[in-house]
Amino acid sequence: MNQDWIDYRSDTVTRPSTAMLEYMLHAKVGDDVFGEDITTNELENRMATLFNKEAGLFCPSGTMSNQIAIKVHTQPGDEIICDTLSHIYQYEGGGIAFNSGCSVKLVNGDRGRITAEQVLTAINPTDIHKPNTSLVSLENTANRGGGSCYHLTDIQQIKEACIKNNLKLHLDGARIFNALIAQQQKPEQYGNEFDSISICLSKGLGTPAGSVLVGNKEFIYKARRIRKVFGGGMRQTGYLAAAGIYAIENNIERLQEDHHHAQQITHALLQKKFIGNIFPVETNIIIFELKDIYTAASFVAKMKEQGILMIAISPTQVRMVLHLDISEEMVQKTIRTIQSL
Numbered sequence: 001m002n003q004d005w006i007d008y009r010s011d012t013v014t015r016p017s018t019a020m021l022e023y024m025l026h027a028k029v030g031d032d033v034f035g036e037d038i039t040t041n042e043l044e045n046r047m048a049t050l051f052n053k054e055a056g057l058f059c060p061s062g063t064m065s066n067q068i069a070i071k072v073h074t075q076p077g078d079e080i081i082c083d084t085l086s087h088i089y090q091y092e093g094g095g096i097a098f099n100s101g102c103s104v105k106l107v108n109g110d111r112g113r114i115t116a117e118q119v120l121t122a123i124n125p126t127d128i129h130k131p132n133t134s135l136v137s138l139e140n141t142a143n144r145g146g147g148s149c150y151h152l153t154d155i156q157q158i159k160e161a162c163i164k165n166n167l168k169l170h171l172d173g174a175r176i177f178n179a180l181i182a183q184q185q186k187p188e189q190y191g192n193e194f195d196s197i198s199i200c201l202s203k204g205l206g207t208p209a210g211s212v213l214v215g216n217k218e219f220i221y222k223a224r225r226i227r228k229v230f231g232g233g234m235r236q237t238g239y240l241a242a243a244g245i246y247a248i249e250n251n252i253e254r255l256q257e258d259h260h261h262a263q264q265i266t267h268a269l270l271q272k273k274f275i276g277n278i279f280p281v282e283t284n285i286i287i288f289e290l291k292d293i294y295t296a297a298s299f300v301a302k303m304k305e306q307g308i309l310m311i312a313i314s315p316t317q318v319r320m321v322l323h324l325d326i327s328e329e330m331v332q333k334t335i336r337t338i339q340s341l
């Protein structure tokens with residue numbers, strides 16, 4: 001991709017900064033399958049400590065860390081409760097069925113967020129005809145919900161429902177730090193509610209690759225075995241883990257800037273007659289509808305002529321994602337371009 005594009009297609013398009021690359025270059029590495037990569041061990045421990053969990057596991061992608069968690073928490077034939085829009089159901093290639101042999105009970109939440117009441121209704125009764133419900137998976141922020149955030153009290157109620165019904169609770173926290181920054185919450189508040197959390201390093205945090213799965217020691221021991229089975233046991237991962245450590249130290253607080261940029265662009269969009277409904281913008285994602293003179297595709301094409309990239313996620317909806325490679329100057333150029341239409 002041309003380096004001059006202003007690229008809002010995803011927060012995965014970021015490139016490591018010179019400072020991050022410098023930090024990676026000096027990482028102490030070893031064979032991580034032998035447990036000898038001290039930088040990877042350090043990242044796993046730091047992420048686990050942040051979330052008040054016993055242990056962590058570095059994984060190649062967020063998809064793999066979600067799929068590992070699902071595999072550890074379930075038996076073939078079990079059923080998983082999640083929102084209809086959730087990444088684990090929509091965008092992981094049917095991995096729930098493929099990897100774990102489980103079915104899914106979909107719940108229509110509010111912009112990707114479900115409630116304890118909906119969870120309770122979705123649990124199957126103890127009956128040999130019914131799949132055994134064993135896991136609830138939440139997503140925060142909810143990607144297809146436009147970066148929406150859960151309220152902690154709603155999560156606590158879901159946790160209670162899970163405990164009462166002997167269900168595990170997993171969090172797809174690909175963008176958990178966006179939620180924590182927006183809600184001014186602490187990672188340990190989340191760690192206390194979930195049995196496992198998957199955290200992406202290659203989204204807002206800006207590393208080239210990787211995800212960390214956190215949980216208790218027994219869970220991570222099993223997860224390490226499943227990671228090997230899935231082919232995700234890698235060797236000198238310390239270079240990538242170093243990028244993760246650099247990101248924890250330097251790229252979390254600044255997510256606030258991305259949220260601020262999202263608000264500025266939303267304000268410009270709101271002035272235009274051809275913009276329909278805009279999902280409430282809570283973090284770094286803007287999902288808006290086009291009407292009158294534009295379809296989603298024609299608007300995306302028009303912006304591309306100006307060097308600005310975004311994605312049509314349906315015939316009428318466009319998604320823009322803010323990230324650390326989008327500068328204030330780029331935001332101002334985008335706003336001027338929107339105003340000129």
Ligand SMILES: *Cc1c(COP(=O)(O)O)cnc(C)c1O
Nearest residue numbers: 061062063064087139143172174
């Ligand atoms: C990006 C993302 C993932 C993981 O994606 P990978 O590309 O496999 O790292 C998981 N869940 C959500 C909500 C995501 O946005």
